[in-house]
Amino acid sequence: MMAAAYGLLPLAALLIAVATAAIVFALGDARRRQRTFWNLFGAGAKLVLVLVMAYGVLQGDTFEVAWPVLPGITLRLAADRLALLFAVLSAGLWLVTTVYAIAYLEGSGQRARFFGFFSLCVAATFGIALAGNPFTFLCFYELLTLATYPLVVHRGHPAALAAGRTYLIHTLGGGAALLAGTAALYAAVGEHPYTPGGMPAVAEWAAQAPAAATAVLGLLLGGVAVKAALFPLQGWLPAAMVAPAPVSALLHAVAVVKAGAFGVVRIVEDVYGHALAAELHVTPVLSALAAVTVVYGSVRALAQVDLKRRLAFSTVSQVSFITLGVAVGGQLALVGGLAHLIHQGLMKVTLFFCAGNYAETLGEHRIDALDGAGRRMPATSAAFTVAALGMMGAPPLAGFISKWYLGIGALGQGQGWVVGVLVASTLLNAAYFLPILRRLWLLSATRDWPARAGRAETHRGLLYPPLLTAAAVLLAGLLAAAPLSPLGWAVRIVEQGYPGL
């Protein structure tokens, strides 16, 4: 009995998030305390379950739930190491973001709708993480689009609705490509679970019909590239900046772009296998696109005067490191890409929390209005600084670790040009982050900001989340050699799952 329940943990963790959404919807707008309780309870309970699963996987347990949906097709949730990498990130940051969002949004309208879809969004992300086959991935990938739309248009003003439209056109278009690709894959080879190194049936099929296999791989990657914001499909991401700060944090660090990047990992490594994808000449194209995106995002970020928009273009650039790590090939580059999945999440969520704090506490959205904000809000600004330096890749922070592995991995594959991309990215990152840091710390304030309400520089619910995640950025870098650091986990995934790379 206990053993059976233990095996069902993936389903339980999924249902907790769905049930939280249902309860929050049913409570309505008025009952604030109950809603807060259920939000935190759901987020906390889910994090506990995910950590239990992570511990179990370390002990060698397997978690798998599957049921037939259609003849010959199953919905399969399976917790392997790669799945838990993403699941731990999403569950952990969900809890932090929930705390932040409660403090950020409790004054605004339509809160039940907001927090309900917030929970559904995390349920979808969790499903993407634990999807055990391409059909399951497709289901949760589309669900994520649906659950995030109300968050993007939450404010309801014309700019938000226009951004929502842009978001839908991109993501539903990508979803259609993924649907067509997945259906074509199933029509050709039937259903197989994700197999590290690639599904043997796909390899056989590709040997007989290389053109069809390449086209399907193109459709699949095209579908996930939209959410991964790969050039030229990145247009929705800066537009979606009109959403409230916690939503931006969630979209950029945990849910949407990560779902896309994670999809790239699954398709290249576990459906086709890197060797086959390279044989079909798809990985060179993918790494070239990722490199272009890295540079393009950074260059565009330089020109932004709005803090959140600059961060958005920075996301475009940074998320592509994950794709780059996958496409370059080799164990070390993949380790770098996977570690960056976590590192970028921690750094970017911190930056968006801080941007939200400046907007909420000081009322400032523009970068040139932040002169001297470091003295008014030292803790927030310190967190921002740590995350920004991490993004640049300054040692010993998290971002340095990922870039280091990407660099030596690419050199090992004989692709020295990637190091050039990394250097260019670091210089561009410095060019758009250092001026912000200079304004925060070195210039004196020119504007009249509201005085502090209490002892803390802002609402505690807004202050502690970025401090926590900034500390995580620091620790992920300092303790990278520890076995349970993001890097250690990524090494474990690659050594045990992809020995052939």
Next chain:
Amino acid sequence: MAELGALSLPLAFFLPLLTALAAFLLGARQAPWLAGIGALATVAAVADAVRRVAAHGPQAYHLGGWAPPLGVELYADGLAALMLAMTAAVALAVTAYAGAYLHGQGQAAERFWPLWLVQWAALNGTFLSADLFNLYVMLELVTLTAVPLVAMAGDRASLGAAMRYLLLALIASLAYLLGVALLYGGTGTLHLREVGELAGAGGPTAVAAALVTAGLLLKAAIFPLHAWLAPAHSSAPAPASAALSALVAQAGVYLVLRLWLWAFPALLSPVVGWGLGGLGAASVLYGSLQALRQSRLKPVIAYSTVAQLGYPLLLLPLAAVPAAASQAWQGAAYFIVAHGLAKAGAFLAAGNVYYSLGHDRLAGLRGLAPELSASVLALGLAWVSLMGLPPTAGFLAKWQLLSGALAGGQWPWAVVVVLGGLLAAGYGFRVLATAHAAAPPGGPVGRPARRLPWRMAATPLLLALAVYLLGVSAVPALRLLGQGAPEALG
């Protein structure tokens, strides 16, 4: 062979009919509970019929003990059982919803109940009939109850729409009857299976099939015979709109599939299949584009019906391709079920908007009233299924159609399925975006929102949730569908 003697088959037809009679004689004022009791009894009979089909295969019942060709045979295979079950779910929702709605709108419930219950009986009769003439009688009965339901509001728009509907539906019935007469003259039988065995693929059979099909396509509002549907379905009272779109129009599509797969399979050449599938595809595209242009909620949903009814016809070109047939068949049948539940939920949710605000202009949804948030949630949930997105029954149905088309190498139909889903998302999110929009400066226009009775708020939500329950797994329903399916599709 079919098992004989299941009493629940005739009961599924006669119970709503008798309830209608009692409701007519007693009047709604004396017995407001009557419709509910009759509905529950009918649902019980349907549940028993479905259970029998699932457990023992196709069921048959000879009325009065007279075997065909002299007597009337009621026959239920998996497809019929699936339709009966979907109809029962929608009908239960309509029955639960209608009383409060009509009372609140000041419309005459005593006229609604007999019409609606006879319509339910006739729909069940349509699914249970095994011969072409009985089908004609049932179709007439469905039409003759549908037209007064459209006219119930009694204003110019609804009377005009009802008149147009009546004239076109009568033409459709005549075409159907003419075709049946030709078939009877050629084969000497009216029984579906015997017609299929005896008719062959000669010239007279082709003419008869063309007439019958044209009549049914008109009743199902397939492009280019769709013009009557949107005005009729959007001017009827909301519970009637739900029944008309989810059940009445779908009965026409169901019969097209039933007749082509059981009675005229010999005629289903690639050219004919592509022709009928092409009409379906044209419906999908045309209906979606029209839905994108509407400025009121009910017409959007009505045009979406025109679009959605095109999908099941995509089965006809695929049925002749062995690699595609089985999946496409499952997809088309499951699609009808998914569309019925989702569309009824959408129309009832739209009814709530109309009831609460007094209008259904899309612009008036801005700054959504809290009274309506559950209804708009139901509308959104139902719409996800109409768009064919997971985790809904509509998604599983489209997946089967798409997989069938791809497995058979028929990629044009796959393109139609994917494109139709995107268009549905376009007109769906157009509505949902307005519901998310902030109130215009100065607050919402018009009178303040009216409170909804809880039963009206809950019914569309439950229908929408049923679509998700069927989205968890299609396996039980598809196993039922396999009972008595033609061999080429099993």
